[in-house]
Amino acid sequence: MKALVYNGPGEKSWTEVPKPVILHPTDAIVRVETTTICGTDLHILKGDVPAVQPGRILGHEGVGTVVEVGSAVGTLSTGDRVLISCIKSCGHCANCKTGLYSHCLGDEGASGIGWVFGHLIDGTQAEFVRVPYADNSLYKLPSEVDDSQAVMLSDILPTGFEIGVRYGGVKPGDVVAVVGAGPVGLAAMMTAGLYGAGEVVAIDIDEGRLEKAKEFGATSVVLSSAEDWRERVLSMTDGAGVDVAIEAVGVPETFTMAVGLVRPGGSVANVGVHGRPVDLHLEDLWIRNISISMGLVNTDTTPLLLRLVAQKKLRAERFATHHFDFEHIMDAYETFSNAAQTGALKVLIER
Amino acid sequence: MKALVYNGPGEKSWTEVPKPVILHPTDAIVRVETTTICGTDLHILKGDVPAVQPGRILGHEGVGTVVEVGSAVGTLSTGDRVLISCIKSCGHCANCKTGLYSHCLGDEGASGIGWVFGHLIDGTQAEFVRVPYADNSLYKLPSEVDDSQAVMLSDILPTGFEIGVRYGGVKPGDVVAVVGAGPVGLAAMMTAGLYGAGEVVAIDIDEGRLEKAKEFGATSVVLSSAEDWRERVLSMTDGAGVDVAIEAVGVPETFTMAVGLVRPGGSVANVGVHGRPVDLHLEDLWIRNISISMGLVNTDTTPLLLRLVAQKKLRAERFATHHFDFEHIMDAYETFSNAAQTGALKVLIER
Amino acid sequence: MKALVYNGPGEKSWTEVPKPVILHPTDAIVRVETTTICGTDLHILKGDVPAVQPGRILGHEGVGTVVEVGSAVGTLSTGDRVLISCIKSCGHCANCKTGLYSHCLGDEGASGIGWVFGHLIDGTQAEFVRVPYADNSLYKLPSEVDDSQAVMLSDILPTGFEIGVRYGGVKPGDVVAVVGAGPVGLAAMMTAGLYGAGEVVAIDIDEGRLEKAKEFGATSVVLSSAEDWRERVLSMTDGAGVDVAIEAVGVPETFTMAVGLVRPGGSVANVGVHGRPVDLHLEDLWIRNISISMGLVNTDTTPLLLRLVAQKKLRAERFATHHFDFEHIMDAYETFSNAAQTGALKVLIER
């Protein structure tokens, strides 16, 4: 079969590799029909994630059809059309039992991290993929949900919802600021209404993204490169600050913006993947009764989000801006890498 | 009457000042019978809190007797023996209605901070004190609770419990590390059991304080100046880290220690008052699903803690290490300022 | 002034009575501009609420203008346009401090019940009304909210939201059944979306009300007089039952319906005012892991709901089906008492 293989920093190829096989009775093999590229894949390609070894097949998002199941797989059969979650979870370790699937201790070549695809084991940017703990990591898809919707549930929609909206503790009527209107920030905006957010303020330096933000649930937009964003946002809240500030970029400046926007008693939910430390101004913050959360998605909300997509309450298909077939996956990477020019949110790679 | 007056950085005096009078119908005047000194008072005296103006009477902790009430005070009468909470709360602003008393917006010469005594209005290190919003700020004392117990409920016990134990989300069976075994750290240790903490690990650089810690609920102690504290604590938790780490010192090093001790999915509760920023290593932390909380005490748990003291479930009197009369308050400051030598936890100043 | 006075079972009159005066420094006098009638008023008129003595002015809902304030009222001034909450709360008793305003222990002629207007003290169906604890019981109205919207916030919207939606623990994606499509049931339907309800199933015996239900947020309707309601609802949930069942009628049959609809692990929120006991089938239920809640509204969500009305996120005005002036209040009662014929939801009585 063919797959997108990481060959070390800056190097990747769409190349012939062996087809995966069942290694454990809880595994399944899935024929991938749709996959996509995540910002994390670009980080890996830069060499920023040393745990990823050359030879690794990338990708942790996908939709496909089960072609083989291990002897202990109880809920899936050959022929089932499934969503592949970006997180593997054994379902019975101490962390899984408390819903902390992101830190599943199950022993699939990883220790203490639920994100393994395209990282510690081969991933989904391939014609076939081996899925560990298939009963917990795959979700049967109803016919109302098409591939371009479903693939948004592998990672970005649960990430924006769980790590942004839920960790942030969004409540009915809250004013929520989202710093960064990329795919994950937009996912947070799209799902903030599920807890009744009263106002969703999108903040970005790109006018095109802010236009997009309005389609994804933002009720106001702030172009932080052109206006005094803090003044603007505080003025919307009688000077107090927002209830929840969601960081969805991953650099120190945007984290500091988020912290600076939140009211006493509010919360900051960091969703961004960071590469550098940030100054936390505890000399001002200690007295403000705020909390700061962060983390990797657990995907415990995937069944819920899937139902909402089926009910057309979440328009997941809006993230899909570009389509490629598997043979043009290198073009898909090119388009996604130049999102500022191409306007790409999620690029789909389809059979 | 006499009072302890701040005269600018480094300067204080026990001196004659006018007796306070009722300014608002919701005020009460309390004759102070016991007061004490907080680490914050030492900060003020150093000039670290510019909002405190020369001429201000210090102190935000106390027990006394009501001698006069305003026309709108409904629940208190002259002669009532009362606990004075360190936080004033109007009871009807937007923040008070959600229990965020620490950021009461009521307009007693303050804006957006519930801590006003010895800060924005005159405090409790005086023979008499005016208490705003008396119905919400004073608590009638049952006869079973003596002054040396009650005065610990003005600030340190609710602070350790609310900002440490509750903000930290301590649950039954949790392993809780408390960095810093000063009065507020000890208050966190003493109250961690109220949510069923399984292990309480005290960490400090002072052996004497660690000895004390064992009397306040610590089940293990770690002398961080002499041993590899991180190794020690991780070894108690199969390498995973503690469920809750409580910072009770207020310097960057101890905050970083607390963050470094917590397991994936755990929480860090900052109780310390900080004067400098701290490096937050988001490049490591973003993936760890932790939360970090901080804040000023709300004192919403004061009635509960008072009941537990009356039931002898909390031995509040253990904090009182030294006793002085009002005329020797300068000696009390001396003793408290040199806690490392004197072994002072809380020094009581009594009529 | 004139007022609607209860003269004993079956007897009421719109009659001249003395204008109210300030009795406590925390009181305000409000000139009533809009009031309305609640199902509870009809119960009182039948003699079902013996605590209500002849001579009592009825009514617990209203909008008006402050004409006088007591000396301890801090947040309101003469001329302020205000919403009158159906619940009085002192703000400092043990129950108020935990947000249980419905059982405020403050001593305004009542003991242990926050609902006093038109019950234990004179109410709002009058030209003027005395409001105890004005700082906590009145809410200043922004100009965007008109009287016909605001008066729905005195009781029905917070009741449906707090006792139905919040006590029921509605979560994103939940299937919520509301038994009874009267004003309070409709209020629950209208606000279920604030916690992301996926489906809202309205159940009633009146087709007209079910038509209304669709305008208030119901996504399906079940005519329980004509179809096998249980079969219908179970079939919407793969046989499991709904996540939350809200009872909004107040008779044993509808309570039993609600209990019979809920899935294992789900919850039943009783909003109805009941006059008789009900058989609870614990022999079937003990194993089903359900919870059953009930209660009087606390109105702690009034500020939130007011903001959502101002933002046009809640269309409160839809409840107002009929309008009368004060001199025609007896006609208003007639119309409201015959809701099945008149189609009345809420009848407004306006200056």
Place this chain on the structure above:
Amino acid sequence: MKALVYNGPGEKSWTEVPKPVILHPTDAIVRVETTTICGTDLHILKGDVPAVQPGRILGHEGVGTVVEVGSAVGTLSTGDRVLISCIKSCGHCANCKTGLYSHCLGDEGASGIGWVFGHLIDGTQAEFVRVPYADNSLYKLPSEVDDSQAVMLSDILPTGFEIGVRYGGVKPGDVVAVVGAGPVGLAAMMTAGLYGAGEVVAIDIDEGRLEKAKEFGATSVVLSSAEDWRERVLSMTDGAGVDVAIEAVGVPETFTMAVGLVRPGGSVANVGVHGRPVDLHLEDLWIRNISISMGLVNTDTTPLLLRLVAQKKLRAERFATHHFDFEHIMDAYETFSNAAQTGALKVLIER
């Protein structure tokens, strides 16, 4: 092997039966070393649980050693000493994913009930038992925990803690009443302190049990056959009622007692297994803001309770009042059935 077989109402025998074998790759076979009898077994023997067919081996509690594992069992090996939980959970159905293990939908001969041992499949009162979903249903035992402690974790300790203390929402300082001082009531008393209960009031008609209750954490006892229990309990709470009332008997009278004891805003946690309906006085209760919970244990707290037993924070061994060997299991039934005379709490049957 030998086992205790149900032969229809009133009939049981300790008799030779075939040894169980692995049926599914997720199964394990456990050699039972300690088992015990539950009140539910007595109900079954009376014929009250028609789902139990003649020929069924009874028992759902036990400790033993793994002698064989299916090919998909990942966390256990032959020779592991294990606790057998009374609840089987597949770990990946919709209910398991939300922690509602008691209603696991996995298909082991059952539908929608996690309690299968000695009910829908053969149980633990046997020399060997087949355990479905072994990874989720068995817990490796540390050497510090002996069999007589561990077997209390199969059912009664998690039941009292989860369905009594946690469903009841016990908080620090709460006054908790437990109606019924049998094994499960005592388990609730023993674990109420894990959430900081301030007072634990045991209510029973048997003086001997009340004496026991004091050893299990009760701070007061009320002999309901001899004194005005309601008056007594209300007088402990200034007339308001208790914060949490736990029903641990299972008859209408005790349920009604529990409901009658709870304060406005409090909760009733039903733990008892009921055989008859009960009158719920909604005409009084609708206004009291109480909640009523009930259910089958989920055992999600088993790991926590096991740790607390290992730490000697819970003295689980205190439940074991009588010991028998397997050949005398009929005597064990006799002793347990006559608990009023024998004083039996839990009778242990050991190899």
